[in-house]
Amino acid sequence: MRKSVYLFSFLALSLLIGCDNNDDNATDNQSINGITISTDQVSLNQRLDYTNSGVIAIENNSSTQKLAASNAPTSFPLVQIAEIKPPVDSNGKTLQASHVAVNGNYAYVSYIMRGDVYSGAIDVIDVSDPYKPKLVTSALIANTDIASLTYSNGNLIIGAAKDVDKDPLLTSPAIVINMELSSGLLTDKYKINYLESRVTTDVAANSSSYFAVTGDNGSLFKLNTSTKTTSAKTAVADLRSIALTSDKVVTLSGTKGVNVYNQSTLALQKSFTTSTDVSGAKRTMDVDGTKLLVSEGSNGLGIYDINSGSKLQTISVSAAGEDNVTNAVSVNDGYAFVANGALGLNVYQTGSQLSLLGALGIAGSSNYVKSSGDYIYVASGTGGLKIIKMEKPNTTFASCLSYGLYNQGRDLILNSNEVKSYQGATAINSAIVNSGAVLTHCGSIAIVNNLTLNSGGTFNMRGSFSQGKFQLANPTELIINNATLQVEGSVVIWGDLRLNSGAKINFIGNDSSITIYGKVIKNSNVTITGTYKDTENKLK
Structure with a gap:
């Protein structure tokens, strides 16, 4: 089955399937139910690339001149510690990084296949050694794009799309996978929820539930962590992203804007419009206190009051262009990181207004960003994943x-x-x-x-x-x-x-x-x- 041109579109939950495997004959490369898990360190190490590693300059985006030109120092030291080359599937095709989730010292990276063919992967990266990240395991997932993922209570919640021609139980591609982890690593034990749509664009989780969103004539789903069944659902067209606060669920639609729901009941509490976005583009949101930061494509970054819906600030892209779009945003420890496609990655200090520090001097486009702990993870399509360390003072003398x-x-x-x-x-x-x-x-x-x-x-x-x-x-x-x-x-x-x-x-x-x-x-x-x-x- 050919993919829709709309890469991220989706609909309703109908069937719960359990796939449990207890194969005691584990090897370095396990292939079970279409998932091939590799722990072969020799081959995994070949995907680590240090070519562009080292201290990173921050450039002044507004004038396209380096801050060094104005002789202005910064208080934000950064080091690119490695790049992870994207995996190649069983057909020799290079995959594209799509999403990152972080738990402690482990980063989980998802991959999709661009174009009509379905193929995906998940990497697990260990950053416990600050300057020597280790790709500890990688799973190729046949006939399935992995669009998003999140960590939840020892499990990995995975938003995906599977080729319906390869699975007789499928009537539409969108699925959600709940995979058990073993000491943080991937396993062959998982449950699948089949959805009536083309792809699950984003997932989120709290201690008792996990959530999935789909697009086109899509829906927001709430699933029970224990039973892995749907406990609530509400229809919203063209959903792109989901974010959680302590008591709210926030969704982003490319056509309808932002909806804010009660986390327990999915009762709608607030809705407000954002920029109408192009079909099929991945967008993300992040929450900073009462502020909601929304990536809005060619319209840049919008910052909204999550309670009132009032727009507090607009940050436009610095130059027009087909690939100059705000794809993703991530907030961490007083900084906001904004992935602007071909324009790279901008860094802002948070506060009453975001204040531009500049753009990171890294090669390639920035399609997705996630920052957690001391690290920034930047997905660059078929260029793989960049791992950047923030050099924070950790000792007071x-x-x-x-x-x-x-x-x-x-x-x-x-x-x-x-x-x-x-x-x-x-x-x-x-x-x-x-x-x-x-x-x-x-x-x-x-x-x-x-x-x-x-x-x-x-x-x-x-x-x-x-x-x-x-x-x-x-x-x-x-x-x-x-x-x-x-x-x-x-x-x-x-x-x-x-x-x-x-x-x-x-x-x-x-x-x-x-x-x-x-x-x-x-x-x-x-x-x-x-x-x-x-x-x-x-x-x-």
């Missing part, structure tokens, strides 16, 4: 409390014998510490390009420090020329470390670590002291 926030330019130069001390979160382009100068930083600091410590200079860092980019052809460098780097915390060097004559690295305390992804060039008379963990064994 009593001896640093008198230091101010960084207030110099994006390119820091300390002149001979100059002394500067800062605390907090700092992101700059480059730094040079000249003869006899002393730079002290407590908190988190990220430097996009080179750091040079010249003769007699000292850099004291307490907390976390990330520097450079992983570029095999033209790597960035951290250069120590007869100078001293003192480390109390964690250092990640994405490029090369050049230790010239007289260079010293002193590790303070018992918990310091250093990770070097590039080469170490070590000349004579180099001293390295203290207790430290060398994660890549580069300082030997």
Whole structure:
């Protein structure tokens, strides 16, 4: 059966099917009921790509010039730690990332097949090691697009569409899968709800229920977590997205706007219009207190009062274009991340009004974004998934409390014998510490390009420090020329470390670590002291 041009459209719940499998003959590649689960670490590791890893600059979208051009530093250090290449299905076709759900250190990524053929996958990524994400398992799901997913009480709730020609029980493609997880990992134990529509666009869950939305002549469904049967349903056309508050269910329709329901009864409490959207486009929402942030395609981002429906702010896309559309939004810890298609990913500080910090300097388009914990996950179609870490200060040093926030330019130069001390979160382009100068930083600091410590200079860092980019052809460098780097915390060097004559690295305390992804060039008379963990064994 050919897919509808409308990729995300849907309708009514009619049949509950249970698929339980207890195959004790598990292997690294299990194929059960059309699901092939791989835990083969050798093949999974081949999908990790560090080519574009390293410290990320934030660019000024409004003028299309980098913030560095105006010499303005930021207090938002970011590091791209890896990209996950999309999986290839059994027919050799590359899939496209569609959605991300997060629970603790696990990120679950869904995939669809673009075009008429149904094919999907789910990846599980472990980010417990902050700078070394691990693709721990991946499942290919034959004849099924996986459009959305969410974690709920040890289960994965999955919104999908299945080819009706491949399943005699299907009368229409839309399904919802409730999959049991084992210690956070995928299994072959699941229940399927068949829906009378073409695809389930989005899912959400609380402790006792899970919810699904479908489009075209679609519906909002509430399902009981224990019985996995429908407890309530209401019809709404062209549904794209769903979000939950503590007591509300919020839906987004491409034609009808936003509806707000009582979470227990699905009684309609409020409705208000948003921009009418093009058919078939994925859109998401997120909630920030009493604000509802809605991605509105070519009309940008709309921010509404969730109680009154009043529009509080409109953020337009910066340039017109077919692929310049706001696809998704995610709010996390005082920041809003907005995926704008070919225009990339914008970052805003939240507050009474969203305030633009800029656009992340990452390659490729941004079709979907999810931020949770210290991480930002950006789906880029067949470009796969980017994993970006926010470098947040996680330790307060009593001896640093008198230091101010960084207030110099994006390119820091300390002149001979100059002394500067800062605390907090700092992101700059480059730094040079000249003869006899002393730079002290407590908190988190990220430097996009080179750091040079010249003769007699000292850099004291307490907390976390990330520097450079992983570029095999033209790597960035951290250069120590007869100078001293003192480390109390964690250092990640994405490029090369050049230790010239007289260079010293002193590790303070018992918990310091250093990770070097590039080469170490070590000349004579180099001293390295203290207790430290060398994660890549580069300082030997």
